[in-house]
Amino acid sequence: MKNSRPINLNLASNPLRNRKLFILLFSIFVVLFLLISFFAGKIFIRYRSDAQRAKTSSRQTDKLIRDTQRNEKSLSSRINDAVKSNQSQVDMVNSIILKKSFSWIEFFADLEKSLPDSSYIVSLAPTLTEDSEIKLRLRVACISVDDLLKLIDNFGDLGFNDIRIEGETPNERGLLISEISLRYERSI
Numbered sequence: 001m002k003n004s005r006p007i008n009l010n011l012a013s014n015p016l017r018n019r020k021l022f023i024l025l026f027s028i029f030v031v032l033f034l035l036i037s038f039f040a041g042k043i044f045i046r047y048r049s050d051a052q053r054a055k056t057s058s059r060q061t062d063k064l065i066r067d068t069q070r071n072e073k074s075l076s077s078r079i080n081d082a083v084k085s086n087q088s089q090v091d092m093v094n095s096i097i098l099k100k101s102f103s104w105i106e107f108f109a110d111l112e113k114s115l116p117d118s119s120y121i122v123s124l125a126p127t128l129t130e131d132s133e134i135k136l137r138l139r140v141a142c143i144s145v146d147d148l149l150k151l152i153d154n155f156g157d158l159g160f161n162d163i164r165i166e167g168e169t170p171n172e173r174g175l176l177i178s179e180i181s182l183r184y185e186r187s188i
Contacts, residue, residue, distance in 0.1 A: 116150050121138055125137045165178055
C-alpha cells in the first residue's frame with residue numbers, strides 16, 4: 001500500500017474535540033450578551049435622561065413654589081397696608097350707606113302706631129348712631145297716665161328699647177306733657 005495514509009489513533013493522550021460546537025455556542029453567547037447589553041444600555045440611558053428631567057422639573061417646581069409663597073406674602077402685606085390706609089374711608093362710606101338706607105317712613109309709621117288716639121307728639125329729636133340704631137328724645141302730650149302707660153307698652157311691642165320717662169309736666173289745657181327717651185333699632 002503505497003499511498004495509504006496512516007491512521008492516527010490517539011486514544012488517550014491527545015483527544016480530538018469538536019471545536020465548532022464550542023465556537024458556535026460561544027458566538028451565540030457573545031451575540032446574546034451584546035444584544036442584552038445594547039438594550040440594557042439603551043434603557044439605562046433613557047431612564048437616566050428621564051430622571052434628570054424629573055430632577056430639573058422638581059427643582060423648577062420648588063423654585064416656583066418659593067416664588068409664589070414670596071409673592072403671596074408680599075400681596076398679603078400690601079392688602080393689609082391698603083386696608084389700614086383706607087379703613088377710615090370705608091367706615092365713612094359705610095356710615096353714609098347706613099344713613100341713606102334707613103327707612104324713615106317705616107320709623108314714623110311705627111311711631112304713629114304706638115300713639116294712642118288721644119295722644120300726640122309735641123317735639124321729636126332723633127339722633128342716628130353708628131351701630132344701626134336711633135336714639136330718640138320726644139315730648140308727648142297725653143290726656144291721662146293710662147294713655148302714657150299704653151304708649152310705653154306700644155313702644156315696647158314695636159321694638160323700641162331703653163324706654164325712659166324723664167319728666168312730666170301738665171300744660172295749660174290740662175294735658176300731661178311727658179319727656180321720653182328711647183332707642184329704635186334700624187331695619188336695613
